[in-house]
Amino acid sequence: MAKAIKKQALGRGLSALLKDPENDIKSIGDKNADKLVGNIIELDIEAIAINPFQPRSNFNEDSLQELASSIKELGLIQPITVRKLDFNKYQLISGERRLRASKMVGLTTVPAYIRIANDNESLLMALVENIQRHDLDxxxxxxxxxxxxxxxxxxxxxxxxxxxxxxxxxxxxxxxxxxxxxxxxxxxxxxxxxxxxxxxxxxxxxxxxxxxxxxxxxxxxxxxxxxxxxxxxxxxIKPTATKAKKTASFKVDDEQKKAFVNFFGSKIDVKIAGNGKGKITIPFHSEEDFNRIIKLIKG
Structure with a gap:
């Protein structure tokens, strides 16, 4: 008699099996787990809790309304993914938009792909799946x-x-x-x-x-x-690069400068580089002055 009852229970379908306390499945190793885990089952919406690990926090209302209209017209084509928490209790892994839109149009059940996962595995699956979507900002x-x-x-x-x-x-x-x-x-x-x-x-x-x-x-x-x-x-905001002045290798003293002034009859400019090289600049004020300096140089 017990066997007949058991067969009858199994014959009620996978959705009924999930609601049977005698067949509560908590791990992949439990009896009948192969009939549920990895399969798509019609679940009561009220038995599905929102995933606290959901990476999405913004849901565009217009987009959600469009999805709801599509679900109302065609049904929920792509199943959501859930993990089993306890007897007839599930937690969403992915598909929150689909679940929200299904609730908007008054669905009481949705097709769900069932997994058994711990918190870390659930978080990992939810994050990886959502990252691969194209509508996350x-x-x-x-x-x-x-x-x-x-x-x-x-x-x-x-x-x-x-x-x-x-x-x-x-x-x-x-x-x-x-x-x-x-x-x-x-x-x-x-x-x-x-x-x-x-x-x-x-x-x-x-x-x-x-x-x-x-x-x-x-x-x-x-x-x-x-x-x-x-x-x-x-x-x-970049600091202005300033070139360090090179120190002259030697100095021209006042007596030497005075000798140049006395010889050319005008103030001259002497510049000396760090390597000992330099130049002497002799100013002139007219062509006549220029010729005068030339004569002095020629002796």
């Missing part, structure tokens, strides 16, 4: 990379392998987090691009950063124009 991506460093202790090289991005690309995103928070918000809201942010980050002074940011927004500057503005600022 640059700051959200940068924050996701930073969380992989802080909470999963991944190096930039390990992240490069996980997300399929060059290490230099990851480094460029992470540098955006050094920008003033006002500028980070500007990037998230679409007032400036990541290219603008990469140009501004070359300036250490955050007050100057925000000044340039305001010019970009008010004057609608391009990335190239922003780069030129940053370069002009950096050039303006």
């Amino acid at each position: 640059p700051i959200e991506i940068a924050l996701s990379y930073q969380r992989l460093i802080d909470e999963i202790q991944l190096t930039q090289e390990q992240m490069s392998e996980r997300v399929g991005k060059k290490r230099s690309t990851i480094a460029n995103y992470l540098r955006l987090l050094k920008l003033d928070p006002i500028i980070q918000t500007g990037i998230r809201d679409g007032f400036i691009s990541m290219g603008h942010g990469r140009a501004i980050i070359n300036i250490e002074n955050q007050d100057v950063q925000t000044d340039i940011y305001q010019k970009i927004v008010s004057q609608n500057l391009s990335v190239r124009e922003t780069e030129a503005l940053v370069k002009n600022y950096q050039d303006s």
